[in-house]
Amino acid sequence: MVSRVIPVENFDLVVFGGTGDLARRKILPGLFRRYAGGHIPDAARIIGAARAEMDDAAFRAFAGAAIAEFVDEDKRQGDMVERFLAHLGYVQIDATGERGWDRLKAAVRPEVVQAFYFSVAPTLFGELAERLHRFEIARPDARIVVEKPFGRDRETARALNATLASHFTEDQIYRIDHYLGKETVQNLMAVRFANILFEPLWNARHVDHVQITVAETVGVGGRGAYYDKSGAMRDMVQNHMMQLLCLIAMEAPYKFDPAAVRDEKLKVIHALQPVHPDEIVRGQYRAGRTEPAYAQDVDNPASTTESYIALKASIANWRWKGTPFYLRTGKKLRARASEIAVVFKEVPHSIFGEAEGWRENILSIRLQPNEGMTLSVMIKEPGPGGMRLTEVPLDMSFAEALGAEGADIPDAYERLIMDVIRGNQTLFMRGDEVEAAWAWVDPIIAGWEARGDRPKPYDPGSSGPEDALMLLHRDGRRWREIRE
Ligand code: NAP
DSSP: OOOOOOOOOOEEEEEETTTSHHIIIIIHHHHHHHHHTTOSOTTOEEEEEESSOOOHHHHHHHHHHHHHHHSOGGGSOTTHHHHHHTTEEEEEOOTTSSTTHHHHHHHSOTTSEEEEEEOSOGGGHHHHHHHHHHTTOSOTTOEEEEOSOOOSSHHHHHHHHHHHHTTSOGGGEEEOOGGGGSHHHHHHHHHHHSOSSSGGGOSTTTEEEEEEEEEOSSOOGGGHHHHHHHHHIIIIIIIIIHHHHHHHHOOOOSSSSHHHHHHHHHHHHHHBOOOOGGGEEEEEEOOOSSSOOHHHHTTOTTOOOOSEEEEEEOBOSTTTTTOOEEEEEESSBSSOEEEEEEEEOOOSSOTTOSOTTOOOOEEEEEEESSOEEEEEEEEEOSSSSSOOEEEEEEEEEHHHHTHHHHHSOOOHHHHHHHHHHHTOOTTSBOHHHHHHHHHHHHHHHHHHHHHTOOOEEEOTTBSSOHHHHHHHHTTTOOOOOOOO
16 A cells, blocks of 8 residues: 655744653654654754753754654664654753743744644743744744643633633644544544445434443553642543544534534534533542552542543434433553444344344444454354354454554654644644533532542452442443453
8 A cells, every 4th residue: 555645844843841751752752753754854853942951962862762762673773763863953941931042043944834842831831832922933823732731620721722822823723632643533533424334323313322431551650749630530531532522423524624623523512411410430549459549649648539430421412312422531440441332222123033142233443452443243153053143343453454554553643743744733622622621521520529529449450430330230231341
């Protein structure tokens, strides 16, 4: 299969926070992979910016070490890494200070695409935006990329939007949600809108319910202090999971373009109904045989923050009225698995009577690991013995189906950074979308805070609290098994 990558224009990308964890694990290795793939022009430049005292050589050494750690060896052949590192430079700068900005101005070329990646704490976004503007570094069509979290409620998100808007227009702002950069997530749109097959069934008449699961095996790790102020609802549901829900539930945009796609997602968020307290289960992992409990991990014995959440969301529109969307996400669960499962209704009448082994059709969209889709269908069990039914998967593993090219699925970050350079905002969240998502989430959080709700404990390595099972049992349904 011939690669049809649209080449990007020449660019200068400034990575504020270029020495941080995200730059080290995702941004720099991702840029290198794009370079190795031949997608970065020869004259492009990547400029790290942070307070640490460093020269270009030290930053290149830092990036080289990150690439050695996070990029497969077969991609680092020959002098590829050296050649990539030659594109890198560094400017020492304090987002809150006045020094260094003239040097940055001299380093950024006015005649190429300019992108500024804010890979720093969100409290610095305003300071950076203001200085890029005041020091006349950013051109009127320069792009800024902002990381999550985008606010911690609607009010703070609105204030952040207003701050950014005082220096940049909406079409310059790229709010990143790396879930939207995943291959499968985009394939979800391709499957829905480039095939006639699913659309007639994609509604409450034929879909019984939808399950969206993002399960992690890790705990809060080194992010304890941040996570304890956030919790699963703010950290996962308000952004990643709501984006997935939107892509499943939205109407066909009239065109695959940023305004059209984001308008349709926004309509879904507006149609989300308030969630009744009985339809939310919050959990917190307890200590395992050898592992510490959540409260120890975050060093807060009295913590009431959730490391797990399950909830039932309802969308009040013609397409989805009556089809619940069950969302669950948590840490220290039994497997690392992210999946969207569209569970179809039973056939209206079984001509096979009470056939054993009968199951509903499920379209399962795996985000990680092994990105791909599976459609479970019923067939006759082979061999003699009458009409016995069995379920088989119609498997569409992208890596297998697309051969070598499919196996080389780009990481979400690298794809999204290239979209920034191309000036394509389709896979980024618009300001009104983020605020609308918070508007749905805020009353849910306010509700449990007012009730003094305490999360239910669950065992590490389990599927989450028992009550989460009941959430579906009550509706005569059950969660899909969490497995890799
Ligand atoms: P980090 O490891 O703490 O790195 C922060 C970076 O910002 C460092 O390069 C630091 O370098 C720089 N910095 C701090 N204060 C600065 C200042 N006043 N002026 C200029 N630079 C400054 O943080 P991170 O994990 O990379 O996260 C960066 C952003 O990405 C955050 O918004 C975070 O929420 C978001 N994010 C991170 C991840 C992840 O996996 N790490 C995932 C999702 C979102 P100096 O100290 O030398 O200045």
